[in-house]
Amino acid sequence: xxxxxxxLLVGTMALLASAGWAEAKTVCYVTxxxxxxxxxxxNKALDARAKELGIDVLSLSQNFDVQTGTE
Numbered sequence: 001x002x003x004x005x006x007x008l009l010v011g012t013m014a015l016l017a018s019a020g021w022a023e024a025k026t027v028c029y030v031t032x033x034x035x036x037x038x039x040x041x042x043n044k045a046l047d048a049r050a051k052e053l054g055i056d057v058l059s060l061s062q063n064f065d066v067q068t069g070t071e
Contacts (some may be wrong), residue, residue, distance in 0.1 A: 005017070008039070008041070008042035009036045009041075009042060009045060010044075012042055012045055012049070013049070014048045015027065015029070015046070025054075025055065025056060026055065026056040026057070026058060027050070027055055027056075027057055027058070028057075028058045028059075028060060029043075029046055029057050029058065029059045029060070030060045030061075030062075031043055031059060031060070031061050032061075032062060032063075032064060033061055033062075033063050033064055034059070034063060036064075043059070047059075
């Protein structure tokens with residue numbers, strides 16, 4: 001069975017791979033929270049891999065606030 005952490009990691013890697021194909025220098029990453037036990041590993045993995053590839057990441061977070069997420 002695939003865990004949520006694995007699913008997040010696969011999604012993160014797909015995002016970075018697609019950014020590489022487009023030769024992007026900056027990608028926007030929308031996350032549920034900046035810091036949370038569930039999403040922090042994915043956020044850190046994305047930032048680390050992006051740094052290795054020379055990609056700037058613009059992270060946007062709704063911090064589990066519905067109103068912020070709809071703006």
